[in-house]
Amino acid sequence: MDxxxxxxxxxxxQVMALGLVFFGALYCLGGWGMSALTRTLARLGMGRPLDTRPLKPDQLRREWRQSFHSVLVFGLGTIVPWGFLQLGWAHLTPTASAGRIALEIFVLLIWNDVxxxxxxxxxxxxxxxxFHGDHxxxxxxxxxxxxxxxxxEAMMLGNIILLPMLVHDFYFWSLASVPVLSLLLNVIGHANYDFFPRVSNEHPLAASRRHHLHHARPAGNYGFALAFMDKIMRTQVKTAPVQAPQAPHSAH
Incomplete structure (x- = not known):
């Protein structure tokens, strides 16, 4: 059985329970993994933190609390694409070649940015x-x-696969890759770490820098992992924010 x-x-x-476990595990693995990676890179002198100011006293507790609510929305919301399949509004292809899967994932990632x-x-x-002020x-x-x-906001951002499902019969694992890759790219964007300081702000490897600029100056850089939508819509933030004096980097 596929x-x-x-x-x-x-x-x-069962679908909602699986969704809760899936998104909860993604969030925990992403947070712990990226925190460990940036600490390791900083010790090795590879890349640099983007903002060295300490976190607000209650910031992590607030982020965990709000993220718990988002995991509930995403996890319970798994019933919506399942419902599309049950109602016959969407269908999955039972088999697919490696080339088709790669193409489907590529198209979904571009759609994710749009x-x-x-x-x-x-x-x-x-x-x-x-509704966005919390973030x-x-x-x-x-x-x-x-x-x-x-x-x-979680409901608005979490419906990414619904429209594509209505217009194309995807392979199951192509759709399942979207939240995984989305979490990976999103956690990079929020890592507060410049992994490749020498590349330009528009470079695909500068996603964390672009999103850092958005949090510092919210009127721009609305894109996700890539810069093409901001470039097309002329919503790029090109200037670096004013940094506070250097301080010990707070642990994530």
Whole structure:
């Protein structure tokens, strides 16, 4: 039995339970893994922290609390794509070649950037910014900031695969790769670490720097991992924020 058929045959409670475990594990592994990586790179002198100011006293507790709510939204929300399949609104292909899977993942990653830019830009409008303010309370970001946002924002950002499912029969693992790669790229963006200081702000390897600039100067850099949407829409932040005096780097 292929994974897609197995998923379709689960009941609603099983799907939601699997979703909670899946997204909870992603968040914990991403936060711990990136925290350990940046500490190791800093000790080796590879790359550099972007903002050395200490975190706010309650920041990590707030990020964990808000992220718990986001995990609930994402995990319980797994029932929506499952429901699309149950209703026959969407279908999964049972087999796919390596080339097809690679192409599907590539297209979904590009769509992820487009989808994120649109929703992120909407969250910075006057009517919706109140739902995005929770995330921007983390001026100095940490890997734990990744899911730290309002449930409304979680619902807006978490529907990434629904529209693609309506227009194409994906392979199960192509769809399953989206939250994994999205979490990986998102945790890089919130790592508060410049992994490749010598590349330009528009370079694909400068995602963490671009998102750091967004948290420092929110009117711009609405894109996700890549810079193409901000370049097309002319919403790039090109100047570096004013840094506070150097201080011991706070542990994540």
């Amino acid at each position: 994974a897609g058929t197995w998923f379709i045959q689960r009941n609603a409670w 989808h994120f830019w649109i929703n992120h830009r909407l969250l910075h409008t006057r009517r919706l910014v109140r 921007h309370r983390s001026v100095v970001t940490t890997p734990w900031s990744t899911y730290s946002f309002h449930p409304i």
